[in-house]
Amino acid sequence: MKSRTFLFTLILFLLFFYSGILFVLVVTLKSNLDNSKDRSLREHYFIASSYAKDMYALEGRGTSVESGIKSLYHSYVDFYSKQKVILIISKESKPLYTDMMRDSIKSPKIPNLSKTSGRLVSMEKLGNKDYIRVVGTIPAPYDTYTLAYYYDVSAIISSWNKMTVMLFSIGIVFCGLLSVCLLLVLNRVFKPLQQISAASKSIAQGQYANRLKVKGRDELAEMASSFNHMAEEIESQIQQLATAAEQKQQFVDNLAHELRTPLTTIYGYAEYIQKVVRSEEDKLFATNYIMSESRRLQTIAYRLLDMATLRGNKIERNNVRMEKLVHELEQAMSFKSGEGKIKMIYEYQFDTLLCDADLMHILLVNLIDNAMKACSPDGVIKLAAYLEKQKKVIVVQDNGKGMTKEHLAHIIEPFYRVDPSRSRSEGGAGLGLALCQQIAVTHGAKLSFSSELGKGTTAKLTFTSQ
Helix, strand or coil: CHHHHHHHHHHHHHHHHHHHHHHHHHHHHHHHHHHHHHHHHHHHHHHHHHHHHHHHHHHHCCCCHHHHHHHHHHHHHHHHHHHCEEEEEEECCEEEEECHHHHCCCCCCCCCCCCCCCCEEEEEEECCEEEEEEEEECCCCCCCEEEEEEEECHHHHHHHHHHHHHHHHHHHHHHHHHHHHHHHHHHHHHHHHHHHHHHHHHHHCCCCCCCCCCCCCCHHHHHHHHHHHHHHHHHHHHHHHHHHHHHHHHHHHHHHHHHHHHHHHHHHHHHHHHHCCCCHHHHHHHHHHHHHHHHHHHHHHHHHHHHHHHCCCCCCCEEEEHHHHHHHHHHHHHHHHHHCCCEEEEEECCCEEEECHHHHHHHHHHHHHHHHHHCCCCCEEEEEEEEECCEEEEEEEECCCCCCHHHHCCCCCCCCCCCHHHHHHCCCCCCHHHHHHHHHHHCCEEEEEEEECCCEEEEEEEECCC
């Protein structure tokens, strides 16, 4: 591409450049020759007119025409030969008097203009010199004689030739310099393109961190910046896809792990009942265990179904009174909080919340339930609803054992447990906070967590759309 651009640009420039030089040279030569022709016409007219007047005067003194023509010719030749002018007097196309013999030039044929009053102007080469020739008759009554005027323009043409050689020589040097400059400019222009091509190939091979160096503030720098922005977006998208793929694989692995334990237990106790004769008490124990593990599988299935239903579906939101929402939470959690000797505190500073009441109940129950699991007896859990920067916020805060930043970054992932053994014993499936996150998203809200070991955890739900 660069080579083709270089050759095309250079050829186009040379075409226009040398065409311009030729045009200037042609115009200059034509102008000089036209000026010489005008001069020659004026000189010819002057000489012919003077000739006729002088002949008339000589005839008045009794001099014959032939003698007068001859004597006048020599006087005019003596004067004009110094100006590089050749004069020829002819009659009926036959030269009578000429001074070409001194230059060893063969006398040319002079056209017969005795019957015309016009003059002929032309270029003629005599020997190795170029002349402008003007041919015309001497005014009457001497119009039988023809005066040919030759003006030497060899110096003009020689000067023009030298100027042509000089201009073309300068043009060759100039074109050489231009070629070097053009090559440097094209290298400057195409270098970012080459870098983009190399970076694109490396990105295609999976090296997404490659970037172009941005120098200056011109269009090339802007193009490099745009490419870097595109590369950053691609890298971000690839990372997001990789993270999503990893999360999906982790989800599948965790789901398989979660299903394996209850299924193994169910199969083991069913085989225990089938193959060995057991007492009614043993059968009842095994049946209860099978039902317990079946409920665990049912819980997992329902939670997954809820998450699938929420994903991508719009919900119908209404203004729900906070008093009613808090009252229902108190009823739902009172037994469990009393059983664990946990103190519950409910505070709210706004009256209504635009939401789906059932889904919001599920979200807050899950947050409070997780807080209860983290608290020891005599722990305190506080639910507070207030305005922060003109946005509604609901916070569930506990003084439980807290968690590390590493665990905090993964708690909304499906099947993730900070304490896997505890969650199994209490029937948890590791889907509660993932469901909470899905409910928050459908409400246009942001769910965030903060925690510190030994001091507790805070779940914060910020409604950005109301």
